[in-house]
Structure formats: structure tokens, C-alpha cells
Amino acid sequence: MAKLPPQGSAQSLVRRTPWPQSTSRPVVTPLQPSVVYASPDPDALDAQYRDGTGYTYAREGHPNASVLATKIDALEGATGGIITGSGMSAVGAVFLGCLKAGDHVLGGDQLYGRTLRLMTQDLPRFGIETSLADPTDSAAMRAAIRPNTRLIVVEVISNPTLRIADMEGIIALARDTGALLAVDNTFTTPRLYRPFDHGADIVIHSVTKLLAGHSDALLGYVAARDGDLARAIRDAAVTFGLSPSPFDCWLAERGLHSFDIRLDRAERNAAALADALAGCAGVTRVIYPGRQDHPDHNRAAGLLGGRGGNMVSFEISGGRRAANAFTRAASQIAFAPTLGDVGTTLSHPASSSHRIMTPQARAALGMSEGFFRVSVGIEEPEILIPEMVRAAEASQRA
Numbered sequence: 001m002a003k004l005p006p007q008g009s010a011q012s013l014v015r016r017t018p019w020p021q022s023t024s025r026p027v028v029t030p031l032q033p034s035v036v037y038a039s040p041d042p043d044a045l046d047a048q049y050r051d052g053t054g055y056t057y058a059r060e061g062h063p064n065a066s067v068l069a070t071k072i073d074a075l076e077g078a079t080g081g082i083i084t085g086s087g088m089s090a091v092g093a094v095f096l097g098c099l100k101a102g103d104h105v106l107g108g109d110q111l112y113g114r115t116l117r118l119m120t121q122d123l124p125r126f127g128i129e130t131s132l133a134d135p136t137d138s139a140a141m142r143a144a145i146r147p148n149t150r151l152i153v154v155e156v157i158s159n160p161t162l163r164i165a166d167m168e169g170i171i172a173l174a175r176d177t178g179a180l181l182a183v184d185n186t187f188t189t190p191r192l193y194r195p196f197d198h199g200a201d202i203v204i205h206s207v208t209k210l211l212a213g214h215s216d217a218l219l220g221y222v223a224a225r226d227g228d229l230a231r232a233i234r235d236a237a238v239t240f241g242l243s244p245s246p247f248d249c250w251l252a253e254r255g256l257h258s259f260d261i262r263l264d265r266a267e268r269n270a271a272a273l274a275d276a277l278a279g280c281a282g283v284t285r286v287i288y289p290g291r292q293d294h295p296d297h298n299r300a301a302g303l304l305g306g307r308g309g310n311m312v313s314f315e316i317s318g319g320r321r322a323a324n325a326f327t328r329a330a331s332q333i334a335f336a337p338t339l340g341d342v343g344t345t346l347s348h349p350a351s352s353s354h355r356i357m358t359p360q361a362r363a364a365l366g367m368s369e370g371f372f373r374v375s376v377g378i379e380e381p382e383i384l385i386p387e388m389v390r391a392a393e394a395s396q397r398a
């Protein structure tokens with residue numbers, strides 16, 4: 001330890017206390033909140049910038065983000081992925097890093113709400129053309145391709161109607177046209193689908209959801225297969241300051257270690273819940289990719305390796321009145337528009353994610369006032385399923 005003045009003021013201690021040496025190492029990843037890093041001399045700093053080694057300033061990278069990115073890389077079969085401050089900043093980094101004025105972006109027509117907004121309202125302000133098409137129909141996607149299509153953005157499972165994109169057709173389309181294919185893998189997660197294994201160019205995650213899993217860290221992840229593309233996306237993220245907080249990365253890494261166990265458990269609950277709801281009076285429709293009656297069941301079985309995921313949507317009769325009664329009766333289940341938490345959450349698109357659409361436009365997508373989306377959690381099924389069934393019954397008495 002460096003010698004400190006015996007009776008110095010507190011200010012004499014500023015930045016002068018070295019970290020204790022230890023022959024043993026901490027078992028837990030240390031949390032490193034430092035924004036700034038001191039280098040030994042200008043030659044060393046020069047070399048750091050030149051070779052991209054070592055940390056300089058946390059907006060450009062920090063150890064907790066590196067550790068988390070490396071672990072998600074391993075799950076996705078990626079290299080050089082980066083962590084961003086939210087899922088939307090990962091989407092933003094892709095657009096900012098890959099596009100220029102005059103380019104065209106083609107998106108699935110049921111992307112995450114903010115991604116849709118970014119495409120339809122914001123990109124056009126920067127001279128970027130956008131259009132949307134049905135990703136379950138790759139012929140419709142092909143018809144929407146333009147000579148200047150630079151990027152195709154899709155999600156494998158659509159929100160909230162849980163339709164399955166024709167990934168084989170879309171991957172072939174990207175290959176034929178030379179457009180980049182970005183897959184937002186938040187709903188599917190690498191446990192159900194690994195976009196790089198199938199030929200995607202870019203993988204995006206809202207780490208906030210299933211990967212971190214506890215609704216206490218807001219983060220995103222993005223990786224690109226091509227090194228130049230990865231650098232362009234990383235540069236955009238650093239320049240626009242889309243950087244993550246070390247503490248959020250630290251929390252997310254802790255959550256990630258139980259991700260596959262949580263997902264497997266939640267998926268078993270989801271399959272059981274879907275079947276239980278299908279047997280309830282007043283439940284007019286249950287949508288779960290693992291069920292035979294799902295419109296894309298065969299595609300889901302092939303694409304997702306026989307898995308169905310943790311999301312279930314359903315519809316009850318009785319309109320908004322019955323919907324209000326359902327959420328009040330299911331009082332232990334958080335009525336909150338998110339997903340991927342350890343606890344089951346319930347969302348009602350007509351009053352939240354899809355509230356700006358007209359009832360007619362929602363109806364065209366198959367969403368009435370009685371439509372709910374459930375992100376199933378890891379609770380005991382003996383508690384969760386009767387609770388949901390009771391809420392369905394209560395909704396019909398309202």
C-alpha cells in the first residue's frame with residue numbers, strides 16, 4: 001500500500017488509495033463503475049486507441065459490458081457483440097451504423113411498437129425510405145423489395161399475435177437481393193432460434209427481457225457477422241452515446257446465468273396455461289405456437305425445434321368490460337406491458353402498445369378489446385394456472 005499522510009485531510013486521499021492486492025480472486029464478477037481509466041504514458045494510450053486494447057472511457061466500453069457481451073455472444077454463436085443502454089438503442093445503433101439517406105429499409109409489419117415508430121416516423125425524416133410487409137409471407141416481403149433496399153428487419157415471433165415469420169424465405173430473399181438481414185431475437189432468444197446459424201447478418205436483443213429476466217436492468221445487445229459492419233454499428237453506438245451502465249450489465253450478467261432454466265420452466269408453464277385457457281368458457285381464442293391449432297404450428301415446429309416459448313395470447317368475449325374484470329380478478333399477476341420477467345405479466349394491446357391504432361386496424365390484426373398477451377413466468381403452475389382460469393371465469397360474470 002502507498003504511504004498516506006498520517007493526518008491528511010480527506011482531500012489528500014483523493015485517487016491515491018490503491019486497490020488491495022490479493023492472491024485469491026473474487027468468484028463474482030466485480031462491478032466496475034469507473035468512467036475513466038488511467039494509462040501509464042502517452043505511448044501506451046496511443047497503442048490502446050490503435051489496437052483497441054484496454055479501456056479509456058466508459059462510453060467506449062467497460063469491463064462489465066465486455067463480460068456480458070461475451071456471454072451473450074456465446075449463446076448466439078456470435079463474436080464481437082456489444083451491449084447498449086436499451087433494446088431500442090441496439091435497434092437504433094443498427095439503423096445509424098448501416099444506413100444513409102436514399103437507402104430503403106423493409107420491416108415486418110408487426111415489429112415491436114417503438115421499432116415500428118422509428119421506421120415509419122423517424123427514418124423518413126433523415127431521407128431513408130421504409131416500408132412494411134407481412135413476414136409470414138415471404139412473397140409479400142419479396143414484392144416490397146426495392147432496388148435500394150439495404151436492410152430487412154424482422155422478428156421471428158410477432159407481437160402480440162405470435163405469428164411465425166417465414167425465416168427460410170426471408171433469408172433466401174436477403175441472399176438474393178444482397179440486403180442485410182437483421183433479426184430482433186428478443187422473443188425467440190438463442191434457446192429457440194439462433195439467427196446466425198441460419199444466415200442472418202445482424203442479431204439484436206432487448207436484454208431487458210428474457211436474458212436479464214428480472215425487470216431491473218434496461219439493456220440491449222447487437223452483433224453483426226461481418227467485421228466492418230460490426231465496427232460501423234459499434235462506432236454509431238459510441239458516437240451517439242448509446243452506452244450501458246456498468247451496474248445494469250452486472251445485474252444482467254447475474255440474471256443471464258439462470259436464463260435457460262427460467263425459459264424452460266416458463267415454457268412448460270406457458271404450454272399448460274394455453275391448454276387450460278383453451279378449455280375455459282368465454283375464451284374465444286388461444287394463440288400458442290406449440291399448439292396444433294396455431295396458424296403457423298408446422299413452421300414453428302420446424303423453426304423453433306419443437307419449442308413454443310413463454311408467450312401466450314388469448315381473447316375473451318365481453319369487450320373492455322370483461323378485460324377490466326380479468327385484470328382485477330388476476331390481482332397477483334402484474335398487469336404491465338413488458339415481458340420476460342421471472343413473474344408472469346399480462347398486457348392488453350388495445351390500451352397500451354396498440355392504443356394509437358383504430359379499432360378497425362386492430363381488428364384487421366386479430367386484436368379485439370378482449371385480447372391479452374401473457375408473458376409467462378416461473379411461478380408454480382399449481383398457483384398460476386388456477387389463478388388465470390379463475391380470472392377468465394370472473395371476466396364472464398362481469
Ligand SMILES: *Cc1c(COP(=O)(O)O)cnc(C)c1O
Nearest residue numbers: 086087088112184186206208219
Ligand atoms: C422490449 C423490446 C424492444 C425494446 O427494448 P428496450 O430494452 O425496452 O428498449 C425491442 N424489441 C422487442 C422485440 C422488444 O420486446
